[in-house]
Amino acid sequence: MVVPYTHEPFTDFTVEENRRKMEDALKKIEAEFGKEYPLIIGGERITTEDKIKVVNPANKEEVLGFVSKSNKELADKAMEVADETFKTWRKSDPNFRADILFRAAAIVRRRKFEFSAHLVKEGGKPWKEADADTAEAIDFLEYYGRQMLKIKDGVEVNSRPIEHNQFHYIPLGVGLVISPWNFLFAIMAGTTTAAMVTGNTVLLKPASATPIIAYKLMEVLEEAGMPKGVVNYIPGPGSEVGDYLVEHPRTRFVSFTGSREVGTRIFERAAVVQEGQIWLKRTIIEMGGKDTIVVDNEADLELAAESIVQSAFGFSGQKCSACSRAVIHEDVYDQVKNRVIELTNELTHGDPTDNHNFMGPVIDQAAYDKIMGYIEIGKEEGKLVAGGEGDDSKGWFIKPTVFADVDPKARIMQEEIFGPVVALTKAKDFDEAIEIANNTEYGLTGAVITNNREHLEQARVDFHVGNLYFNRGCTAAIVGYQPFGGFNMSGTDSKAGGPDYLIQHMQGKTTSEML
Ligand SMILES: NC(=O)c1ccc[n+]([C@@H]2O[C@H](COP(=O)([O-])OP(=O)(O)OC[C@H]3O[C@@H](n4cnc5c(N)ncnc54)[C@H](O)[C@@H]3O)[C@@H](O)[C@H]2O)c1
Ligand SMILES: N[C@@H](CCC=O)C(=O)O
Numbered sequence: 001m002v003v004p005y006t007h008e009p010f011t012d013f014t015v016e017e018n019r020r021k022m023e024d025a026l027k028k029i030e031a032e033f034g035k036e037y038p039l040i041i042g043g044e045r046i047t048t049e050d051k052i053k054v055v056n057p058a059n060k061e062e063v064l065g066f067v068s069k070s071n072k073e074l075a076d077k078a079m080e081v082a083d084e085t086f087k088t089w090r091k092s093d094p095n096f097r098a099d100i101l102f103r104a105a106a107i108v109r110r111r112k113f114e115f116s117a118h119l120v121k122e123g124g125k126p127w128k129e130a131d132a133d134t135a136e137a138i139d140f141l142e143y144y145g146r147q148m149l150k151i152k153d154g155v156e157v158n159s160r161p162i163e164h165n166q167f168h169y170i171p172l173g174v175g176l177v178i179s180p181w182n183f184l185f186a187i188m189a190g191t192t193t194a195a196m197v198t199g200n201t202v203l204l205k206p207a208s209a210t211p212i213i214a215y216k217l218m219e220v221l222e223e224a225g226m227p228k229g230v231v232n233y234i235p236g237p238g239s240e241v242g243d244y245l246v247e248h249p250r251t252r253f254v255s256f257t258g259s260r261e262v263g264t265r266i267f268e269r270a271a272v273v274q275e276g277q278i279w280l281k282r283t284i285i286e287m288g289g290k291d292t293i294v295v296d297n298e299a300d301l302e303l304a305a306e307s308i309v310q311s312a313f314g315f316s317g318q319k320c321s322a323c324s325r326a327v328i329h330e331d332v333y334d335q336v337k338n339r340v341i342e343l344t345n346e347l348t349h350g351d352p353t354d355n356h357n358f359m360g361p362v363i364d365q366a367a368y369d370k371i372m373g374y375i376e377i378g379k380e381e382g383k384l385v386a387g388g389e390g391d392d393s394k395g396w397f398i399k400p401t402v403f404a405d406v407d408p409k410a411r412i413m414q415e416e417i418f419g420p421v422v423a424l425t426k427a428k429d430f431d432e433a434i435e436i437a438n439n440t441e442y443g444l445t446g447a448v449i450t451n452n453r454e455h456l457e458q459a460r461v462d463f464h465v466g467n468l469y470f471n472r473g474c475t476a477a478i479v480g481y482q483p484f485g486g487f488n489m490s491g492t493d494s495k496a497g498g499p500d501y502l503i504q505h506m507q508g509k510t511t512s513e514m515l
């Protein structure tokens with residue numbers, strides 16, 4: 001029997017021993033910089049001429065590695081291997097599959113500082129955020145292993161004296177897993193292992209900015225006993241490899257996490273039945289957000305300001321859950337606004353290798369340019385009251401930025417910026433605040449700060465987001481505690497880290513035997 005699931009505790013870096021271990025780990029991983037990483041197809045390491053150069057976003061000169069790039073031919077080879085491996089893997093014992101996840105979790109836990117140090121460098125994550133990403137990766141492994149054990153024997157259905165009925169979940173086939181760079185470890189590991197523990201084989205295409213951590217997960221899964229060909233590592237350009245495999249007739253399902261633009265493209269392309277295709281592809285698609293914190297007039301205003309600032313600027317606002325808009329009751333607007341500005345100006349900002357920095361860089365030049373573009377738009381649409389400057393000379397750094405007095409329909413109030421920018425707006429009462437909170441095409445996370453019980457109950461019903469939080473910020477869902485996923489253009493609401501997640505990678509089979 002496995003012990004009950006509890007989430008992985010976060011590391012307290014005020015403890016001298018932990019701080020030293022992290023510093024040692026950061027030094028240790030420097031020895032790996034510049035290494036080459038091959039593809040892994042059927043366990044075989046394949047090196048290609050064409051490579052992805054992976055750099056530290058806080059220091060563009062620091063090259064972390066060169067990762068082989070797959071192409072259509074290699075994607076085809078990976079598909080053949082995954083298709084063939086599925087014939088045996090689908091019949092493997094679910095206990096065996098879950099054990100691989102438990103062992104993988106133990107391996108990562110033992111090397112936790114090393115993984116977190118890597119995330120500081122590859123993802124530009126401050127220590128606290130890197131530690132949370134590693135902890136969440138461990139959580140996904142532990143949680144999905146246990147969920148598989150729960151569903152392996154199916155669900156009881158009724159039988160009659162003359163018949164014995166059974167209902168089981170069976171795997172789907174080859175799954176294409178496409179992951180984003182922001183939770184480079186947790187989301188990549190969670191989506192990959194959910195697909196494989198349910199008996200599917202996987203083609204893993206990580207984000208091009210952060211493919212090394214995915215190679216490291218492959219090594220961990222291999223060490224944990226995963227047979228060859230179950231997960232195949234094929235980094236490469238989304239536009240080439242991604243499109244090709246989404247449309248491939250042997251792809252049975254696509255598990256995607258990323259932007260609305262790419263997510264909707266995948267949804268459309270996967271829906272087209274290709275020649276030779278004998279199923280309708282399943283899609284699990286989690287996309288962006290335009291997440292709002294609502295502040296009522298009967299509220300703890302310090303909590304409100306802290307929640308806005310932490311949720312807006314943690315990991316430089318590069319979370320789909322990040323607070324990018326705050327709707328504040330007019331009675332307390334000025335007070336909250338002023339405190340948000342003060343707290344924002346106190347934030348430390350710089351290379352995340354230094355644990356004194358609360359905020360690090362944004363991921364790459366394209367992100368930097370896009371966010372700086374939105375800051376220019378914001379200057380037209382609202383009042384710039386904090387930040388607004390960027391520096392891309394060494395790494396891609398943007399100051400935490402606050403715009404006040406923004407119209408709820410303004411672009412910076414509607415479009416996902418995915419950077420350290422938050423817009424504040426005023427509402428005349430709570431009804432109007434909820435109306436504004438719901439007025440985007442997204443529906444991922446939201447929070448309400450109020451001491452008014454009726455307003456909390458009103459928000460519970462009317463605030464239309466997949467993850468709603470009361471009297472706290474709107475980020476940092478924990479696997480198994482706050483299943484995560486959004487409504488509307490935030491995705492298919494698959495609820496990662498929740499009790500229904502694995503079943504989406506399976507199909508129900510009924511057997512009925514006459515007695
Ligand atoms: N809802 C969630 O759970 C969640 C979690 C994390 C991130 N996100 C969202 O992800 C976005 C940021 O991540 P990103 O910049 O990596 O997103 P992105 O859409 O640019 O890329 C995501 C993945 O898709 C691949 N890709 C790109 N074009 C493709 C194509 N044509 N076909 C197939 N794959 C393709 C990329 O290479 C990458 O691996 C934000 O919008 C954020 O809100 C959502
Ligand atoms: N699950 C994370 C967000 C993932 C998307 O970026 C959170 O709850 O903050």
